[in-house]
Amino acid sequence: MSLMQANRRAPQLLSHLNRHLGSSSSSAATAGTSSSEPPDPRQPNALELLGPESQRRCMEKMRALPAFPRPKSLTTSRREKQSSAVLIALCQDRGTDEISLLYTRRSRHLRSHSFQISFPGGRRDDQDASYVDCALRETEEEIGLPRHRIQVWGEAKQLHLPRTSSIVPVVGVVPDFSISELRLNCAEVEEAFSVPLQALMVPKATRHTQFRSGYSGPVFVVDHHRIWGITGYLTHLFLHSLLPPTQLPDCLRTNIKFIRPFKMPPKLPHHREHHATDPSMRS
Template structure:
């Protein structure tokens, strides 16, 4: 009899899944290139239940922003003086989408990862909102154009999984969900979270071996 435990989507909010996730997430492989940036920031990886479906929440950055405008990202930003990564993630989430810290159950944080163009080290913080409704959100339109959620089961479907190779040689996963293209550091954190919380019989995205390239994704 096979006694191996399968960690699936339905029990993703359980204590066992949470502990498994953070044990694995803290062991993330950190892509490195060049000199380590001195600037720091963090993002929140919001795990939420929309209806009865465990989902991840993403934002679309405003086209008015000077950097990464119009791109899909997690809520987050630069760290203020003397802030911890968790404090930064919670503050930025509240400032961007109006979700208050007391609605978020923080699981923990992973290691800092180099952001785009290696200009900032970004610490991913995982937090859950077991039941999310539109009334919980107040979007700051100066920073955020849109908020959307993606059921985790859709991120696990191979038809939505791709990869891209950047001009610096890095190969990273890409997710395409309807009109949304999730790529760069946001896709890498998404993949790392799913790999940490779910077992391989549930999340099977072996993107390094697939050889499926999304040509539309380029390193600007």
């Protein structure tokens, strides 16, 4: 698959997304500051990012997320009538206070999307009192992180996505976190790992992928982990919602390229058909 020039007339997921997320931050980013040098965006301050003002700003944006611009080529699926919840966990590392996001890799035993990276979570059951309850229950079932360890910030806007169930992201903080405290359910989860925020905010980590249905999406590559698809989309949304304008790096604003929908080359005629219609092959 080759990369083509940007087509400004073609509706693209990330251009729509960045216009929405950047509208409120651009004016604040241009306001004057007393500091002669802006803060290093690769070094988020844990006290500020986990404080009440950060929580308020983040959840306001998460509750006002733009609708997913559905590609016209994707037909509806019965799975879209289902709903699920995922946990976006801000983990404060034990000993260093470094802030990371918690991810899982789906088990090899699962029939769909095996080995793909995701946030903890799953389908909402009738017994779940809320989407928060669903996300906490699924997290405990998948990786053994008990709900009392999670300080819940709240629910984001429900996202209606093509070909899958709608998703409600639930945001929470896990203080004094160590990856060693997790107990994985091997039937559902292959591994669990945390990625430092600063590792997601450098140019070499921010990339994109192009789907044949006609839209591009954000991808984050950190070490051997490739965070893409819905999880990459949610990660991109969350970073824009969490980070204040002064700490949003340029690579999250402009580094993702936009390309026109991928087109398959014309199908070559079958050998027999070609033989019958090619004048040079006639006797």
